[in-house]
Amino acid sequence: MDNAKSNANIEDRGAMPAKRLLRVLAGGSVAPPPVWLMRQAGRYLPEYRALRSKAKTFLDLCFSPDLAAEITLQPVRRFDLDAAILFSDILVVPYALGRRVGFVEGEGPKLDPIQPTDLGKLNGDGVCTRLAPVFETIRSVRRGLPASTALIGFAGAPWTVATYMIEGRSGNDFSASKSFALADAKNFAKLIEVLVEATSDYLTAQIDAGAEALQLFDSWAGVLGEPEFRRWVIEPTRSIVARVKKKNPDVPIIGFPRGAGMLYADYARETGVNALSLDPGVPLVLARALQARLPVQGNLDPQILVAGGDAMRRGVETILAALGEGPFVFNLGHGIVPETPPEHVAELVRIVRGAAAA
Numbered sequence: 239m240d241n242a243k244s245n246a247n248i249e250d251r252g253a254m255p256a257k258r259l260l261r262v263l264a265g266g267s268v269a270p271p272p273v274w275l276m277r278q279a280g281r282y283l284p285e286y287r288a289l290r291s292k293a294k295t296f297l298d299l300c301f302s303p304d305l306a307a308e309i310t311l312q313p314v315r316r317f318d319l320d321a322a323i324l325f326s327d328i329l330v331v332p333y334a335l336g337r338r339v340g341f342v343e344g345e346g347p348k349l350d351p352i353q354p355t356d357l358g359k360l361n362g363d364g365v366c367t368r369l370a371p372v373f374e375t376i377r378s379v380r381r382g383l384p385a386s387t388a389l390i391g392f393a394g395a396p397w398t399v400a401t402y403m404i405e406g407r408s409g410n411d412f413s414a415s416k417s418f419a420l421a422d423a424k425n426f427a428k429l430i431e432v433l434v435e436a437t438s439d440y441l442t443a444q445i446d447a448g449a450e451a452l453q454l455f456d457s458w459a460g461v462l463g464e465p466e467f468r469r470w471v472i473e474p475t476r477s478i479v480a481r482v483k484k485k486n487p488d489v490p491i492i493g494f495p496r497g498a499g500m501l502y503a504d505y506a507r508e509t510g511v512n513a514l515s516l517d518p519g520v521p522l523v524l525a526r527a528l529q530a531r532l533p534v535q536g537n538l539d540p541q542i543l544v545a546g547g548d549a550m551r552r553g554v555e556t557i558l559a560a561l562g563e564g565p566f567v568f569n570l571g572h573g574i575v576p577e578t579p580p581e582h583v584a585e586l587v588r589i590v591r592g593a594a595a596a
């Protein structure tokens with residue numbers, strides 16, 4: 239492949255990273271494309287469930303470097319993926335800001351819904367101190383990773399994290415978050431600013447500890463209208479990217495404004511992210527147009543991974559036919575769901591690498 243050849247030449251000059259994921263995020267194309275999967279560590283893996291029961295709460299698990307590092311490495315070992323993603327959660331940031339955060343079995347996250355009067359109590363100064371165990375996890379994972387596997391750090395983007403802080407749980411119609419943003423934009427902007435600062439510091443500290451790429455999860459970006467998307471998704475993301483890149487211009491940042499639709503293009507142009515993670519609703523024709531400007535990652539429907547078989551093979555092949563020339567990272571369009579059979583993940587990786595049994 240021409241691209242592969244020219245990449246090799248660039249690499250000879252020392253300009254292209256050696257790890258396959260990092261090459262693509264730097265704008266190169268590699269064949270077959272690198273593959274990792276959102277939520278690749280988690281309840282669908284029996285080895286995760288075994289370790290999960292060793293910690294009292296989910297946050298205890300996130301803050302136990304030995305357990306969290308081992309969980310991070312489990313899917314890499316089992317499937318030989320091109321990247322590990324730090325095992326943690328986007329809600330460790332509200333926790334570090336002083337909010338109460340819990341995870342209820344079968345229900346998901348539970349927080350005390352924040353009121354405008356609570357804003358003054360958010361404590362941004364100690365965020366990285368309180369999140370120190372996460373950095374320890376990162377250092378430990380780096381020691382345990384194969385030389386060819388990249389380590390991705392991550393955080394939630396401010397809008398998505400704010401919805402959990404305001405709704406107190408996974409949003410449904412997001413009415414509490416929207417009415418806060420609309421009726422009290424000044425205080426809502428304050429909350430977003432606190433999150434921008436905390437998230438930028440947190441991501442920078444992840445890089446210092448050894449994260450080689452970052453992903454910003456804006457899982458609920460798609461519930462906003464265009465003006466609100468610009469103000470609460472694009473603007474804060476642009477600000478985080480600028481802050482993180484000031485110290486570490488070469489660490490690539492993947493943006494995931496899930497559900498952004500046509501606005502993916504504006505997000506790509508205006509935020510400064512290096513690559514886009516595409517949800518399953520992004521048509522391949524739009525994906526290709528976006529790929530002409532920056533590397534894209536995605537976007538198999540996680541339910542197709544649950545189904546497996548021919549549906550999965552067709553789904554993967556359709557995406558590879560459209561985007562496989564690169565720059566492209568194979569991934570799902572959202573996280574792996576707990577019902578996923580691990581054998582389907584192994585088969586998916588074989589298909590992407592072109593070595594599946596007929």
Ligand code: CP3
Binds near residue numbers: 276280323346347
């Ligand atoms: O991808 C990975 O393997 C790394 C770990 C990771 C987790 N959460 C572990 C987790 C990552 C990257 C996340 C991100 C995250 N967390 C997002 C953004 C991505 C997305 O899915 O949209 C969001 C919105 C959250 C908030 C969150 N955490 C929810 C809504 C839930 C409950 C729903 C669920 O899937 O359980 C969590 C809990 C959580 N985070 C679990 C895991 C493995 C399950 C907890 C358990 O084991 O009991």
